[in-house]
Amino acid sequence: MSNSTTKAKDSPGSLERLQVDKDAVMVCQDNLSFMRPLSAGSMKLIVTSPPYNIGKKYERRSKLEAYIQKQTRVIAECVRLLHPEGSICWQVGNHLSRGEVFPLDIILYHLFKDHGLKLRNRIVWQFEHGLHCKKRLSGRHETILWFTKGDTYTFNLDPIRIPQKYPNKKHYKGPKIGQLSSNPLGKNPGDVWTIPNVKHNHIEKTVHPCQFPIELVERLVLSLTNTGDNVFDPYMGVGSAIVAAAMHERKGYGCDTVQEYVDIAWERFHSFHAGALRTRPMNRPIYEPRN
Numbered sequence: 518m519s520n521s522t523t524k525a526k527d528s529p530g531s532l533e534r535l536q537v538d539k540d541a542v543m544v545c546q547d548n549l550s551f552m553r554p555l556s557a558g559s560m561k562l563i564v565t566s567p568p569y570n571i572g573k574k575y576e577r578r579s580k581l582e583a584y585i586q587k588q589t590r591v592i593a594e595c596v597r598l599l600h601p602e603g604s605i606c607w608q609v610g611n612h613l614s615r616g617e618v619f620p621l622d623i624i625l626y627h628l629f630k631d632h633g634l635k636l637r638n639r640i641v642w643q644f645e646h647g648l649h650c651k652k653r654l655s656g657r658h659e660t661i662l663w664f665t666k667g668d669t670y671t672f673n674l675d676p677i678r679i680p681q682k683y684p685n686k687k688h689y690k691g692p693k694i695g696q697l698s699s700n701p702l703g704k705n706p707g708d709v710w711t712i713p714n715v716k717h718n719h720i721e722k723t724v725h726p727c728q729f730p731i732e733l734v735e736r737l738v739l740s741l742t743n744t745g746d747n748v749f750d751p752y753m754g755v756g757s758a759i760v761a762a763a764m765h766e767r768k769g770y771g772c773d774t775v776q777e778y779v780d781i782a783w784e785r786f787h788s789f790h791a792g793a794l795r796t797r798p799m800n801r802p803i804y805e806p807r808n
């Protein structure tokens with residue numbers, strides 16, 4: 518593993534500070550500026566969680582129309598970078614205004630369709646912790662819109678199979694009588710994923726207010742790319758997607774406008790390669806308190 522090189526670049530009006538490793542590129546830069554010089558078709562998986570325009574500390578809240586316009590430009594550039602057999606996974610929740618809920622997947626769906634992308638799944642990410650609402654039900658899920666560029670696309674089911682509920686169940690009649698009736702490699706995980714979100718007691722928690730659980734990105738990396746492919750997160754935060762890519766021998770690309778997050782992303786990346794990064798393993802059962 519080569520060490521990362523850090524090169525300060527004095528370009529006026531830009532936050533640019535190039536940071537490159539042979540297995541990762543993570544830069545403090547606005548995503549449109551980061552993407553422009555990259556080659557068309559170079560990214561097999563683009564996986565991200567954009568700001569939801571709800572006034573988190575890393576975003577300036579704007580009118581919903583202005584937010585959608587910005588997303589339109591970023592999505593267009595992502596589609597240009599997407600490999601012909603590649604996937605885009607846009608993970609979103611709700612924009613909120615005066616107590617009213619605006620589901621971002623519904624709002625953004627057509628921006629992808631306008632580029633001819635095809636929706637393969639709308640994955641529901643279900644989790645247990647979050648704000649307790651007083652005037653509506655507390656939000657306990659978000660979604661991942663998984664689009665492909667074409668009809669031929671990488672999809673590896675075996676690495677993301679989960680244990681069968683009844684692994685020893687056998688055919689009880691017919692020509693296969695006595696043989697196992699379910700796939701011994703496990704079952705398709707389905708499109709509802711129960712994965713703990715990263716709150717204060719999560720092993721992966723950093724200062725970032727809403728980072729991805731690495732296991733969530735691992736599932737997408739394993740199923741939608743092959744070893745050696747490129748994975749890109751245009752809103753990378755503390756680099757969870759880039760670490761997930763590195764864990765499975767893919768090359769990660771990412772950018773974020775907050776230098777502190779980029780620094781933490783590099784720390785996590787190096788910590789992973791040093792064997793010191795603690796992550797929640799994929800498919801660990803959810804903790805159920807006993808009564």
Ligand SMILES: C[S@@+](CC[C@H](N)C(=O)[O-])C[C@H]1O[C@@H](n2cnc3c(N)ncnc32)[C@H](O)[C@@H]1O
Pocket residue numbers: 546547548549565566567568569575576725727728729730751752753754755756757758772773774775778
């Ligand atoms: C929802 S968070 C993503 C967190 C990330 N998934 C992780 O695991 O850490 C959105 C991120 O987008 C970054 N961001 C906002 N506007 C950006 C822009 N124009 N270019 C790049 N990053 C941006 C924010 O600083 C924030 O860290």
